[in-house]
Amino acid sequence: MSLATMSVGAEGSSAPTGGDPAGAPRARGGRHAGLVRALAKRLGQTALVLFGVVVITFGLLHAIPGDPARLILGKLATPDKVATLRHEMGLDQPLTTQFATLVKGLLHGDLGTSLVSRTQSVNELVAPAFANSLGVVAVALVISLAVGLTVGIVTGIRRNDGLDRGLQALMVILLSTPPFMFGMVLLLVALKTKIAPAGGWNGTPLQSLEYIWLPATALSVALAPVIARSLRQSIRETFAQDFVEAAIARGLPRRRVVLRHVLPNSLLPIIGLIGYSLGGLIGGAAVVEVVFNIPGIGSRMMAAVGSRDFPVVQGIALVSAVTVIAFNALADAAYWIVDPRTRTAAS
């Protein structure tokens, strides 16, 4: 039984046939009932999380001891000026009205207006910074996957020999190195050897690839070892399963057992891992960018905090939250497509 159900995913050759467990829920509520229910649940959760982020950031703005307007203008400002700014920020209105205004703006995709440069919208300020950070994160993802998958497969298939243990130790060391520490070491290397510009930026992420790869490498120490370790674990667990034993018993060559039976089943947990790690990567990018002097959300956040530009802080938090949630949803969808078993388990 387990052999039959497990190897469907492994062989990937044909759709599940009549007798498989996926057939059971189809009897009631149509073919896509499970999908619709799962999607509805996911959308509900997403809305809840987003609302939570809005409430927290809004709450923070109002929980700060003292008056934001006073904090922005400084101790020497006249009460008149403070009152004017309070009015401009809408702080003189009741909390519920302020919250409603915020939510209404957000629903229109409007993050508000910067308090410091009054003419600029938060969208204008945050969008380019966020694009730059995402550029760093994307390249870091590619590097992490390349390194993590390679090391994971090599250490997963090899059994406790020198290479396995050496790579394992290296992964522990990398995992224990904070990305900003690794970034500084790379920056030092770049300064000494000129292999890459030592920080800086040039327009859009695509134009700045030569500036991106070093910070992205630094950031990838947060993810590559995690991928490698969990893939190694996953491959070893898959090897212990009946369908692999059956494949070996059938006398299939090693290459085929690994490529067709073990790997496809071992790669599944990696999808969720990447979705789950993205929030951490964005946070890590904010820090690494400061080291490499990249105009991303890290430096934007720092500037916004220095000048008490709360709408910008709030905007960055919200945009990051939306991105992370979107990626988690994508990871779930990927599971749905790749692994037929989740379609029954999800409901």
Add this chain to the structure above:
Amino acid sequence: MTTTTLAPTPAPRRHWLRLPHWRFAGRHPNGALALGLGLLGLIVLLTIVVPMLSPHSATDIAGTPLSPPSLAHPFGTDTVGRDVFVRTWLGGRNDLLMVILVVLASSTIGTLVGVVAAMGSPLTDSVLMRLTDAIISFPGMIIVMAIALVFSDMGEVGPFPRGALPAVIAIVVINWASYTRLVRGEALSMRSRDFVTAATLLGYSKSRIVTRHLLPNLATTVVAYMVVDAIVAVVTIAGMPFIGAGIQPPAPEWGSLMLAGTTVLYTAWWVTVMPGLVVTVYGIALSLIADSLLAQVDGGAR
């Protein structure tokens, strides 16, 4: 029958797979644990002893600015001539204090909520877990930083320098949820095990079952996760100064020490790299401990 059992077992054929005997787990688990504990002990000892015994204080101008590591200044001196060795270990006190507080507070809150969710009514469980899921899907670091920044005006509190407590609060606000998810899962699977059923049939109260049966059995898992969490916490804490949050200067802290060195990275690498190495060694020590503990939790499955 008897003859087959008594017959000498043939040596297992060395198939290229060497199917699952997971020899890795049993190989040097205690060696790794001992090394991890030793390194961690050394770091803790140095953070206590060095600031006490050093001839320089953390704010003294101890030597020529930017002098490289030497016997007098093992980690060199910084841009104003302060001793990086003393500052690193004094900074370590701050980092370790914050980590301990973060881990203790998060694990306590998280475990309580997790047990309540697992033992409470389905409605309680559902509400608590939705909340937990929501918090786990927050982009942690960014929210943590926003919270820490907003409260950055809070002054010095007890042994905590300015900026330390807001950072701790911010991390705990997000961090407890991971413990909740872990504990609830474990508690639910335990609730259906025989020893809990037996306790229930004996008529023991819910609180007795939780305190005498569930919590002791959850302890190993939670402690193993606390060790992993202590690595993540220090990376978060040390990352904060880079975007203006966390402990405020002049109080030393691993992250702010490294940040201060970035401007002179080319000429004086030691200002940045030495505290960074300490953070890395701290991480390696905890990874070794965590791996050994997790191997025990998984019953050697790793």
